[in-house]
Amino acid sequence: MARRRPATTHGTVIVDKPPGPTSHDVVAMLRRRFGERRIGHAGTLDPSATGVLVVGIGNATRLLRFATAGRKSYECEIVFGVATSTLDAAGETIETWNMDLDPSEVARVAKGFVGTISQLPPMVSAVRVGGRRLHEIARSGQTAERESRVIEVFGFEVAATRDPRVYRASVDCSAGTYVRTLGADLGSALGGGAHIRALRRTRSGTFSLSEAESPDDAVLRPPGELVRDLSQLHLSDDETAQARQGAHLAARRYEGRGPWALLDAAGGLVAVHERIDGRLRATVLPSSDSSQ
Template sequence: MARRGKKKGRPVSGWLVFDKPVGMGSTEAVSKIKWLFKADKAGHAGTLDPLASGMLPIALGEATKTVPYVMDGAKIYRFTIAWGEARSTDDLEGHVTATSDRRPSEADIRALLPDYTGLIMQVPPQFSAVKIAGERAYDIAREGEIVDIPAREVEIGRLDLLDCPDENSAVFEIECGKGTYVRSLARDMGRDLGCHGHIAVLRRVEVDPFVADDLVTLEALEAAAAEARPQGEPGEDGRIVDTRPDKERFAALDALVVDTGAALDCLPEVAVSDDAAQRIRLGNPVIIRGRDAPVEASEAYATARGRLVAIGAVEAGMFKPKRVFTGR
């Protein structure tokens, strides 16, 4: 007997800018959203710790081809550092490893901020996804071993002190580049201030190019998903067969999705005709025309009637596709 192929999901494509709640892991969030949308493919653009909340951009379908561009985008976090304790995970999840009775003044904190702005060297937390000799650092740390993680360069565009609600904590906002660990920042600032510190609250506010208005909460998702549940009378086997077309059934959910091309705002856009789009989708280069068309670009994206066609390069006035999109 021939094996039945695994049922594929819907060919939905775009970005769901999820407002991840505290306690939910990034992988769990992707699985939840993939299931709600009945999507054939999904992935996230940058892990967000379970104890953190906020923006977790999740790519559906063909949007997974644009994940690297969102991963490279600047990120904004708002966070609270609790002074007086160092923790094994550099946040509330870990056990206390050191304590101090000293507390920094607001002036001490502000004087330290320039040291954590610009290009700095940072050692990721012991409990992190960084690979050491092929193993994740957190797997080694969970076995009780001290992980020797080399420092790496990260870029911090700005670090602002927002509030000092009491002597035991301070609230900050940071704009930073790819690979920055806010937990490491809390650890290192506590060390430099001589009082120890760890993350008590962490929220990712933005991931370029997405903004707060793009955020979709779990409650909004579940409300929209309720409209996609099968409707009608159950058959003899007790199952309900929904005869509505998917476009109608999933309309409320699909309305929450941001267009795939939004992830490519950092690249020049090349508008092409329908005929040229067809040639590009077959992998063929095309001559681009127009007063504003780039003559040379290491990366650009082509659109036809506002729909994403491909990512490629422009060489001598010709667009050469590297990754094509079906436009579904």
């Protein structure tokens, strides 16, 4: 008697990550809960960080790269006068300063980071150098040569608290931005140093905290949720059948720069088409997957 293959789960989950577990730990929780090994997420959060973690399950993992590129929003506290080895409260203190801060000056200097800027990835990040992740190199007591990357900060607001050393901050930025580096760089620009604490991601793409739930309670959404921000093309039955085979639509159907989410008559995601180096490429979801 042939062994029956286990049911496969496909979809999107929006998690409000709690403090403590790593993003990988959250993935492991969801693997056990849904009985599906193919699970990935759109943007790592540090163990101490909380907030929106967008997760793709089953064949929805094919779509995560579209969600990963979205802009992010964060809230945190910046502690001035203390630099740490990890640029956040989890690290060891490496240097201290007496910083007499004027709230209006802190806000003015923070505005100088808004726009397109270069940022050096921290040694505790997951960026790969020579095939190894920077945080692995750092744990071995070594350092590595890092290249600055261009990021965009759309908003960087700071406000004083009752503690003159601590400011609340909100950051709206492009994917790939390190908020801990932003906090440390602000401290340096003010003549001393700083680290961040209580980091919380409030938005990832268009997914916000209002949609996020604990890993135990988060509901399974359709795979197409991962590309809900893309331009949408509604297909006829004939076009749906062709798109499921990887065929492209007539050129007149594509408007704008793309990518385009192709939807069937019921609103289910059939495929994503994008233009790469002038050529159309298709990422197709089988019909059994898009119905989840």
